Amino acid sequence: MSNEDPDRVEAAAEELYGVPPDDFVPVRDELVAAAREAGDREAAKAIGRLRRPTQAAWLANLLARERAQQLDGLLSLASDLTDAQRTLDGAALRTLSAQRGKLVAAMAREARALAGRDGHRVAESTERDLRGILDAALADPGIADQVRSGRLHRTVSYSGFGPDALAGAEPRPAPRRPAPADEPAPADGDEAGQDEVARDEQAERRARELADRLRSLDDTVAAEPEAREREQVDRDEHDDAARRLTEAKDRVADLVAELEQARAAQRDATEAERSAAATLRDSSSRLRTAAAEVERARARVEDLSG
Known part of the structure; x- marks a missing residue:
């Protein structure tokens, strides 16, 4: 009993007769191999029998x-x-x-x-x-x-x-012309003449x-060539617009990447500034403490001198 998948053969024929003749045999070989790999030997045979078109x-x-x-x-x-x-x-x-x-x-x-x-x-x-x-x-x-x-x-x-x-x-x-009204038409054959x-x-x-x-x-x-030319012009315009859109998208992607890098740099700089500010506050505090110590030491010296 045959286990041929008619849908596989139908799909193969639809594909094969849509490709140029030079591509027919290689594509057919691929489809035959795929059918065999799927275990459908009958479909593989049927596909292999499809003839390349002139x-x-x-x-x-x-x-x-x-x-x-x-x-x-x-x-x-x-x-x-x-x-x-x-x-x-x-x-x-x-x-x-x-x-x-x-x-x-x-x-x-x-x-x-x-x-x-x-x-x-x-x-x-x-x-x-x-x-x-x-x-x-x-x-x-x-x-x-x-x-x-x-x-x-x-x-x-x-x-x-x-x-x-x-x-x-x-x-x-x-065509026979009908007889004038004042001339009697022949009785026999009149109906046949009218039919003719x-x-x-x-x-x-x-x-x-x-x-x-x-x-x-x-x-x-x-009108087909004119429509085809119009379609080609529209296709070219669409392709050009699509190209510009791709370029714009690429530029936006580049800018977004640059923006993310700038934001990361901003975050790093903010963190560094905060850290430096904290260090500065500590240094200022220590400076004030040191200055106070100096003043006290100076005062003690002055007291001893007096």
Whole structure:
């Protein structure tokens, strides 16, 4: 019977697919060793089977973890884009495909910027591979789920989606115009013609709605760099303020230490002054006694002389 701890394996996977590919194997080895040390050999085996992601897959995971809302917004268009391939005419489909391509490219650039923020350089070829992954996710719900999970480990692509799919797309027939009121419409096929017009009108509405959603997502993605720059400026200002606060705290600590030393010196000086004052009082008393003795001795001498 297996004693594998699913929580341990889940936590390990969550950690591993959040680290850069170069760090994956060392971190995995540490987690495997920790599981073995805990006596969970099954979890150690399961963790050891986790595959290191490719560079492009890691970038996709980075988007899923740090730009989940934007990524989900892009992937949510998958069904509408698939429907558009079947129902729209070539011109509308090319427009939507171009908008989709722009959004995919923007998301890929965002992933590259996130990696660069952490000091990781991303090659152009890797960014192209990431765009292929995003295109594949838009075409295949299974791949979309993998991308959303943030634990993708392979580079995937889908050749049947995008501009190449235009050749296989089903053109939309031109809508039939209703017959003028003074011309009798043919009895047979009239209902079918109205249904076809209704379908065409519905497809046009869907196309407009999809285009609006694409533009909205495009605006959201386009606003991301500005927000990131603003966040970086705010982060720099915060770091500068934190540095000044640390310096001020250090200065206060130094001053407090100096104050304690001064207070200790004051206490020592006060004690010394009190001790010296007591000694002075004793000396003064002895001096007065000695002076009195001198006066008495002088008086006795004077008495003898007289």
